[in-house]
Amino acid sequence: MPHPPAIAARAHHAPPTHSPVKLAETVRNLGRPRVLVVGDVILDRYIWGEAERVSQEAPVILLRESKREVRLGGAANVANMLAGLGAQPVVAGVVGDDSDGRACRGALENAGVATGGLIADPARPTTVKERFLGRAHHRHPHQMLRVDREVRDALSPHVEDALLARVEQLLPTVAAVLLSDYGKGVLTPRVAAGVIAAAKKAGLPVLADPPGSGDCSRFRGATAITPNRTETGRAVGKQIETIGDAEAAGRQLVLEYDLSHAFVTIDSDGIVLAKRVASEEGGAGDCTTSVHPTRRRGVSDITGAGDVVLAVIGLAAAEGLSPEDQARLANVAGGIEVEKVGCAPVTRDEIVADLLSGGRGGAGRIVQDADALAELLAHRQASGQTVVFTNGCFDLLHAGHVASLEEASAQGDVLVVAVNTDASVRGLGKGSDRPLIPEEQRIAMLAALRAVDYVIPMPDATPHRLLRTLRPDVLVKGGTYSRDEIVGHEVVDGYGGSVRPLGVLEGWSTTQIVERIRGESSASDASQSSAPAEDEKIGDDDPTVLMRRAA
Structure with missing residues (x-):
C-alpha cells in the first residue's frame, strides 16, 4: 500500500x-x-579491552579483551x-x-x-570496520587499531x-x-x-x-x-x-x-544553505545563500x-x-x-x-521578555522537566555565587536566574556606588555559567511579578534564610510550587569583598569572623528580608 x-x-x-x-x-x-x-x-565491530603491557613477542601493546560490540555504519547507520x-x-x-x-x-x-x-x-x-580500543589503568579508552574488510x-x-x-x-x-x-x-x-x-x-x-x-x-x-x-x-x-x-x-x-x-x-x-532561485524567464536562475550558525559544543x-x-x-x-x-x-x-x-x-x-534550553555552557540564553520566557518554560515543563528559579543582584560574581548556583541547578532540570537591574539595585539601599558592575555585564557573566539555563533582568525590588508570570516549580535562595523568609514564597506556595532554602559557602560575601577593596576592614578582622554575613547567599543581601527580620 x-x-x-x-x-x-x-x-x-x-x-x-x-x-x-x-x-x-x-x-x-x-x-x-x-x-x-x-x-x-557497513558493520562496525568494536573490541574493548585493557592495554596492560607491551607484548613479549613484538613491540606492540597487548590488549586483554573485555567485551565486543556490533554497531551499524554507513547507510545502515543513517537508517x-x-x-x-x-x-x-x-x-x-x-x-x-x-x-x-x-x-x-x-x-x-x-x-x-x-x-x-x-x-x-x-x-x-x-563491509566491516573492526576497531580495537584499549584502556590504560581503567581510564578513557583510545582507539589503537582499525582493520577494514571490504x-x-x-x-x-x-x-x-x-x-x-x-x-x-x-x-x-x-x-x-x-x-x-x-x-x-x-x-x-x-x-x-x-x-x-x-x-x-x-x-x-x-x-x-x-x-x-x-x-x-x-x-x-x-x-x-x-x-x-x-x-x-x-x-x-x-x-x-x-x-x-x-x-x-x-x-x-x-x-x-x-x-x-x-x-x-x-x-x-x-x-550554509544554497538555494536555487528560478529566473523570471524560466531559466536556470541563480542561488541565494543563508547561514545557519550553531552554538559551540563540547x-x-x-x-x-x-x-x-x-x-x-x-x-x-x-x-x-x-x-x-x-x-x-x-x-x-x-x-x-x-x-x-x-x-x-x-x-x-x-x-x-x-531547542528550548539553548544548551548549557554557552551564550544566547539571555531572555529580555518575561512572556517569551514563560512560553519556553511551559514547553519544558510539559515535557516533564522541573524549572528552578532564583534571583539576586550578583554584583562582583564570586565563588559563593557559583557554588550556590550549582546547588540550585541540582534541584531540577532548568535553572532560571533573575538579575536585579541597576535601577532596582540602587533602590535596595546598597549604597550610592552599587552596583559596581553594570547589569549587562552581570547578566552576561551569569549566562556563561554552565549551571545556568536562562537569565532575565528583574526591574522590580522583589521577584513577585516574575514568579506569577514564569510559575517555576521550585524557588530557591542561598544564605541563612528560613523557608518563610524567602521573598516570593507566598506566590509559589499559592500555585503549589516548592520553596527551598540553600546553604552558604562560608567566608564569601560581596559586601566583605567590597569592604576589603575599600580598606574598611582588615584582613585579621575578616579571618576572625566565623558567622556568615547577611549577604552570603545567592544574589547578595536582600533588604526586604532584613527589614522583615527587624520588624
Missing part, C-alpha cells in the same frame, strides 16, 4: 520558523514517515538514526552472503529498520539491476529517498542516476551525502546534497576556509549539478555526525519542512551527536529539549 502521508507531505511546504519554541513544537508534531536509505551498508528519530526507515544496499551480512541484517531489524531492500552478493564480503569495486551489472528493481518496488511506499555514499562501490553512477530519476518521477525528495572524495557528479539532478567542509572543498577544487567560501561553493554545486539546494556543513560554524566524538545530519534533513524533507528549518534541525541534531561517544541515535525529545 502506498504511504498516504507522503503525498500530503510533498504538497505541503512549511514556512521557516524563527522561534525555537515554534520549531520545537514542529518537531513534536512530526509524523512517522517511511524513508528509504540507499547506499553502502538507524532515522529509527531513533521516530521515522520508519527501510534500507536498500548490498551485503555479503556471509555471517557478517547476517549479523548486519539482524542488527538493522533489531533497531526497527526494514531490510526488504538488502541484497546478498556472494561475490563480495560485507571490496570497493563497483557492483556487477546484474547486482545493479537487482538493486534498482528493489528500489523501484519500494518507492511507492516511502516519502523521501536518502543516498549515503561511503565510496564502497554500491552507489555506482548507474545506480545513483537510476534512483534519482525514479524518485523524481514519483515526486519524492532525494537527498545525497557524497563520499569523502567529494565527487558529486553522480548526484546530478537530486533535490539536495549534504557535503561537509572537506568534501565541499574537494568538489569545487578550493579549500573552504571561510563562510564566504562555503557560500560560493554552495552556489557552484547547486548550479553545476542541477540541484534544488545544497547544505554545506562547516562543523562548528554551522550550515565535542566527544565526531563519528556519525554526517549520518545524523542526513537523517534529520531526510525526515524533515519527508514531512514537508522548509530547507531553512531542515538546516536548523540538522545543526541541533549534529551538535547533540558530537557530544556523545560513538554512533548513538539522537531522539526527538533530545532535539526539543536542546
Whole structure:
C-alpha cells in the first residue's frame, strides 16, 4: 500500500520558523514517515579491552579483551538514526552472503529498520570496520587499531539491476529517498542516476551525502546534497576556509549539478544553505545563500555526525519542512551527536529539549521578555522537566555565587536566574556606588555559567511579578534564610510550587569583598569572623528580608 502521508507531505511546504519554541513544537508534531536509505551498508565491530603491557613477542601493546560490540555504519547507520528519530526507515544496499551480512541484517531489524531492500552478493564480503580500543589503568579508552574488510569495486551489472528493481518496488511506499555514499562501490553512477530519476518521477525528495572524495557528479539532478567542509572543498577544487567560501561553493554545486539546494556543513560554524532561485524567464536562475550558525559544543566524538545530519534533513524533507528549518534541525541534531561517544541515535525529545534550553555552557540564553520566557518554560515543563528559579543582584560574581548556583541547578532540570537591574539595585539601599558592575555585564557573566539555563533582568525590588508570570516549580535562595523568609514564597506556595532554602559557602560575601577593596576592614578582622554575613547567599543581601527580620 502506498504511504498516504507522503503525498500530503510533498504538497505541503512549511514556512521557516524563527522561534525555537515554534520549531520545537514542529518537531513534536512530526509524523512517522517511511524513508528509504540507499547506499553502502557497513558493520562496525568494536573490541574493548585493557592495554596492560607491551607484548613479549613484538613491540606492540597487548590488549586483554573485555567485551565486543556490533554497531551499524554507513547507510545502515543513517537508517538507524532515522529509527531513533521516530521515522520508519527501510534500507536498500548490498551485503555479503556471509555471517557478517547476517549479523548486519539482524542488527538493522533489531533497531526497527526494514531490510526488504538488502541484497546478498556472494561475490563480495560485507563491509566491516573492526576497531580495537584499549584502556590504560581503567581510564578513557583510545582507539589503537582499525582493520577494514571490504571490496570497493563497483557492483556487477546484474547486482545493479537487482538493486534498482528493489528500489523501484519500494518507492511507492516511502516519502523521501536518502543516498549515503561511503565510496564502497554500491552507489555506482548507474545506480545513483537510476534512483534519482525514479524518485523524481514519483515526486519524492532525494537527498545525497557524497563520499569523502567529494565527487558529486553522480548526484546530478537530486533535490539536495549534504557535503561537509572537506568534501565541499574537494568538489569545487578550493579549500573552504571561510563562510564566504562555503557560500560560493554552495552556489557552484547547486548550479553545476542541477540541484534544488545544497547544505554545506562547516562543523562548528554551522550550515550554509544554497538555494536555487528560478529566473523570471524560466531559466536556470541563480542561488541565494543563508547561514545557519550553531552554538559551540563540547565535542566527544565526531563519528556519525554526517549520518545524523542526513537523517534529520531526510525526515524533515519527508514531512514537508522548509530547507531553512531542515538546516536548523540538522545543526541541533549534529551538535547533540558530537557530544556523545560513538554512533548513538539522537531522539526527538533530545532535539526539543536542546531547542528550548539553548544548551548549557554557552551564550544566547539571555531572555529580555518575561512572556517569551514563560512560553519556553511551559514547553519544558510539559515535557516533564522541573524549572528552578532564583534571583539576586550578583554584583562582583564570586565563588559563593557559583557554588550556590550549582546547588540550585541540582534541584531540577532548568535553572532560571533573575538579575536585579541597576535601577532596582540602587533602590535596595546598597549604597550610592552599587552596583559596581553594570547589569549587562552581570547578566552576561551569569549566562556563561554552565549551571545556568536562562537569565532575565528583574526591574522590580522583589521577584513577585516574575514568579506569577514564569510559575517555576521550585524557588530557591542561598544564605541563612528560613523557608518563610524567602521573598516570593507566598506566590509559589499559592500555585503549589516548592520553596527551598540553600546553604552558604562560608567566608564569601560581596559586601566583605567590597569592604576589603575599600580598606574598611582588615584582613585579621575578616579571618576572625566565623558567622556568615547577611549577604552570603545567592544574589547578595536582600533588604526586604532584613527589614522583615527587624520588624
